[in-house]
Amino acid sequence: MGGGKPLACLEAIRSHYPISLHGVGLSLGSAEDLDAAHLERIRQTAERIEPALVSEHLSWSIIDGRYLADLLPLPMTEEALEIVCRHVDQMQACLRRRILVENPSTYLRWRHSTIPEWEFLAAVADRTGCGILCDVNNIYVTAANHDWDPSAYLAELAPAAIGEIHLAGHSTRALGEGHVLRIDDHGSRVIVEVWTLYTEALARFGPVPTLIEWDTDIPEPGVLLGEASRAETRLGEMRQGFRDADAA
């Protein structure tokens, strides 16, 4: 897992804050076996920093032992569902804990997909006992790209499964005549439509721990803290609402 300054910084942060260990490289959706060495690095890291939450993505990035450095879209098929569930089982058995699986941003759909993405995600959670990391920006981006209703997507997710929420900015790219793709790039402020969807998500899921993802074109700390405080305000209102409901 390496050492030196990166590990020292992580351990210093760990001594003050709980950590969410978020994987991007295990490739739960690969047709081939998981990379045992990579899984072992995750296990060692988790053992060392004892994260509060561990997560990975509903996507793939490794084929024939080559890592494609992106979160690639899976066909929503029974075959892919079985493979993802087998790999989630393996990851949870190795780490001896429940993990969260995050819904991806996608820019294409495969012709042979037969299962809606939200049903696929729910089935993974049902069959493996894993939780769901609900990336609200990814729902917005994916729904816009495929002409789905983002609120309907949210409404299909079981509140009990949701263990963490992600928010982020995204960009747009014109492709073809008058067509625009929304691209998840973690490089700008969360847009107002995503804040609105976040409010819907909190109303449905309760005050779930929320992370602002901003890892390209990183702004002044004040801008990032402003985004975090905006999320914290909504979470606070939600917690107050829950307390009021309990008191009534």
Place this chain on the structure above:
Amino acid sequence: MPTLLELQRAVYRGLVAGEHGPCAAHVVADGIAGEGRLSVYRNTFIANLTTALRLVYPAIHRLVGAPFFESAARLFIEAQPPQSAWLDEYGGGFPEFLAGFAPAASLPYLPGVARLERAVNTSLHAADAAPLDLSRLASIDPADHDHIAFVPHPSVGFVTADYPADAIWRAVLSQVDAAIAAVDLAAGPAWLLVERCATGIEVMRLTEPEWRFAAELCTSRPLQEAIEAAPEIDAASVLAGHLAAGRFIRFELR
């Protein structure tokens, strides 16, 4: 209908070689052609790995400029995509790629600087380890001294270059024009030791025999063999320096 394995192999050909055709046939077109949608993923694949290479090779990036670096990186990425998701270790073949890269032939010092940056990155991310407790050496029978084989700290690395790669590297990363202008490319070869200290990464210049001696010791050759490999140096005092600097973590008798 393709199996998941067939589909993932088709995506690989699209992303790595830009041959989107076979894979695009499986994409719902929906206003934007499959090739256009797949190109978004190819762009991210190339961009993410170019960033990974730029983080390991910042001096090369500055020396050749962003457009040159990006086009060299793209060709390298297509030829040698990563073999694992641990990107800290990606790009080990880049110095050798640059050595054979015709457009860079007029910058013959580039591969040496790249090898140094690689060693610096490896040192930066190497595992932690406590240095050897020197009192343990005192208990060795003097008759066994020749057979001591040291295990180096994981952050210790060695680089040689035909040009003063360390001077070029420091000057370029300092971004001081006068420092860059002051580099003497004719200064001859460099024998370098790279290690991680409490204050950061150190790149030390050694003489050629000192480098040979240290490199022998750090490949865990028995002390006597390392001494024989560099008869012209005062091995006892050089070894004392390595021990004092904590460059070894263990020893065995061989």
